[in-house]
Amino acid sequence: MLKNGERLGRYVVESRVGKGASARVYQGRAVTGGSARVSIKEYDFYDRDVSRRSLRKRSFEAEKRAMPLMDHANLPRFYDIIETDRKGYVIVEYVDGINLRSHVDREGRVSEPQLLFVTHDVSQALAYLHERPDPLVHADVKPDNIVVTPDGRAILIDLGLSRFLSDGLTEKVGTIGYISCETISSGDIGPYSDIYSLGWVFHFGYTGRRPLTAPAHWKRDADRQGLDRDLDGISGESIELVRSCVDSDPFKRPSAVELANKLKHRYEKLTN
Numbered sequence: 343m344l345k346n347g348e349r350l351g352r353y354v355v356e357s358r359v360g361k362g363a364s365a366r367v368y369q370g371r372a373v374t375g376g377s378a379r380v381s382i383k384e385y386d387f388y389d390r391d392v393s394r395r396s397l398r399k400r401s402f403e404a405e406k407r408a409m410p411l412m413d414h415a416n417l418p419r420f421y422d423i424i425e426t427d428r429k430g431y432v433i434v435e436y437v438d439g440i441n442l443r444s445h446v447d448r449e450g451r452v453s454e455p456q457l458l459f460v461t462h463d464v465s466q467a468l469a470y471l472h473e474r475p476d477p478l479v480h481a482d483v484k485p486d487n488i489v490v491t492p493d494g495r496a497i498l499i500d501l502g503l504s505r506f507l508s509d510g511l512t513e514k515v516g517t518i519g520y521i522s523c524e525t526i527s528s529g530d531i532g533p534y535s536d537i538y539s540l541g542w543v544f545h546f547g548y549t550g551r552r553p554l555t556a557p558a559h560w561k562r563d564a565d566r567q568g569l570d571r572d573l574d575g576i577s578g579e580s581i582e583l584v585r586s587c588v589d590s591d592p593f594k595r596p597s598a599v600e601l602a603n604k605l606k607h608r609y610e611k612l613t614n
């Protein structure tokens with residue numbers, strides 16, 4: 343654990359931001375080469391539980407591999423990786439804002455235009471990941487991993503479960519409620535799985551309710567009327583868009599590029 347005022351490489355720790363399942367996150371500042379505000383994510387590899395230990399190590403390795411390659415307005419800027427025997431640190435731009443889950447918990451549901459804006463930003467980040475020559479799948483798109491800034495922009499964080507498509511891994515990873523049906527049934531994870539998760543992020547933002555856990559969630563996936571009911575009050579075109587994202591057939595879902603275009607179009611139509 344880091345203390346306020348502690349130095350780590352060319353950064354100083356200023357406060358603790360939170361503790362996730364696999365790491366602690368601090369806010370800090372660079373002390374040389376400018377004074378950028380940074381987020382310092384600390385993975386502690388020491389744990390008596392072997393499976394937890396290997397999970398942390400793998401998350402850190404995933405971030406270490408992917409994060410330095412990232413350069414996009416809807417992803418945090420990369421600064422550094424620092425590694426010791428027992429710990430790993432991922433240092434990226436500190437995004438001024440609040441994650442979408444806390445935002446909804448505190449302020450309540452999000453309006454349709456705001457949600458179109460936020461999910462558009464996230465789909466832009468996903469388009470960047472998915473359209474790379476060596477495509478990257480985020481694999482953990484959920485409200486906790488989306489930071490919303492005071493001016494309403496959204497930044498997609500946490501590449502701890504990300505994987506390159508070229509690695510050809512099949513694995514049942516993700517977060518219950520957002521994990522796609524193909525991932526949970528056969529470990530299949532592709533760009534389409536991120537789109538599925540984003541569909542449920544939209545649903546969460548509008549209803550303020552977490553998606554149901556596993557079995558009921560799959561039933562809901564097929565339950566068109568249920569989805570329509572939950573999204574009552576939203577324009578038909580937006581409902582159609584969300585429905586296409588959570589389609590149980592991965593190939594019927596839009597690509598991130600298509601989705602970004604459609605969300606932008608919807609947003610402009612609603613706000614002009």
Ligand SMILES: Nc1ncnc2c1ncn2[C@@H]1O[C@H](COP(=O)(O)OP(=O)(O)OP(=O)(O)O)[C@@H](O)[C@H]1O
Pocket residue numbers: 359360361362363364365366367381383418434435436437438439440441486487489499500502
């Ligand atoms: N770059 C950042 N800027 C601002 N806040 C951040 C940043 N990175 C993380 N956070 C905050 O810290 C929380 C946890 O970060 P992150 O998701 O990276 O950790 P985690 O341990 O993987 O969490 P979990 O395992 O629960 O998903 C986020 O939900 C967010 O509120």
Ligand SMILES: [Mg+2]
Pocket residue numbers: 362486487500
């Ligand atoms: Mg996270």
